[in-house]
Amino acid sequence: MKYKAPRGTRDLLPGEAEKWHFVESRFKELCNIYGFTEIRTPIFEETALFVRSMGEETDVVKKEMYIFKDQGGRELALRPEGTAGVVRAFIEHGIHNEAQPVKLFYYGPMFRYDRPQAGRQRQFYQMGIEIFGTKDPAVDVEVIKFSQDFFQGLGFSNLSLQINSTGCSECREDYLEQLSVFADARVSSLCGDCKERSRLNPLRLLDCKEIGCREEMKDAPRITDHLCSSCRDHFDKVLFLLDSLEIIYNVDHQLVRGLDYYTNTAFEFHSSTLGAQNSLGGGGRYDNLVEVCGGASTPGVGMAVGVERIVMAMEKEALFSEEMPAAGIFIAVGEQNDLPLRREALLLLNYLRGKGIVCDTDYLGRSLKAQMKFANRKRFRYVVILGGEDPSEGTLKVRDMLKGDQTELLRSEAIELLLKNCGK
């Protein structure tokens, strides 16, 4: 075996691809109901776009991007997430001139140079939605409700919704300062990583896994106690609306999202059946992002879910329906050397396909027994047997593979039966 799929990538083989298709189609159906329309953006963008939107100090930018220079000397990066490209397209095409708010969805592969593990690949797929043009807290709730509907529609019943507010740039700045002061006072008892964090990204101090750090930071100031009045008001309304829709959530003061562009609402959906990477998806509000990327100040809110993780969690919870039911027609030929008979088989095959019926035949010159075995394996509903013992003119032998019985019918009757039972 010479070539292998590159590290952190994988093939989706038949049998698994169908599961993905199921998840994708549910997502798209729900987008349609909610009024989101699709946008497709390039898989690579200028590197600077991602650096600008996500933030220089984020891990994604510092060590996880696939960056390269093309033959024209352009600095490019494979997209590590979907929002930046959507925002770029929003600005570039003046979408703010369309009827507001603008509701978009996207689906596609993302790339991060990470060490692979359960629920984490270097190429992974995200589906996401974005709403531009309104600060209404009801929109934050719509995005959350959408996510919940989506997960419930797939059959999940035990996901937990974590939510927090990270404030606007102003109240966050005040808060971060207080947090730094708090951390500096006990820097000696924090782990090495946290010492770094207190300088670079104090918000991250909150979700360190070290027990010692957790203990030290237990009484750290909470951002929700330091929100400015408008952020406080926004968060209260979001929670009120969630309550009104009877959406159960847990306000997690430690919840911090990894990308700098989030403001105010941040949320994640967790699954307990997954491993360490237990987030099926998440999102939040990003009121400064469009402006940061060079557009007119436009509020936005969105979320993204990871397809691999969803499929993995669904497998663990046995949410996919079992094997597909028997369907379609296999045309078996008794005497493979009988050219007129094979001709008849091909004509029938193409006639039935023309009627939109799943239909196939043997091309390996195999014995009737082998053809029957094949038809069984491939779960065909009916087998039409041409030739065979004492064939009579103008009739077809039709075998029902589920019931195991076989009848010989006039050709026209046989076709009528097949069309009725296998047609759409």
Next chain:
RNA sequence: GUGGGUGUAGCUCAGCUCGGUUAGAGCGCCAGGUUGUGGCCCUGGAGGUCGUGGGUUCAAGUCCCAUCACUCACCCCA
């Protein structure tokens, strides 16, 4: 980037601790048992540079080193 576990047939794995004749099983695949008919059963067949490269040894799937990949976890995230 750091640490643990694992790489033997298409798939799931045994064999490795205690090196020693032609490397095994189940499933799958192909064929036969049934002078043309699937599922169950029986028989036979095909299929392996034992991840790769070095080393130790008379002898390496088995011991040692390196490397690559998979896997789980950390960091971080979907």
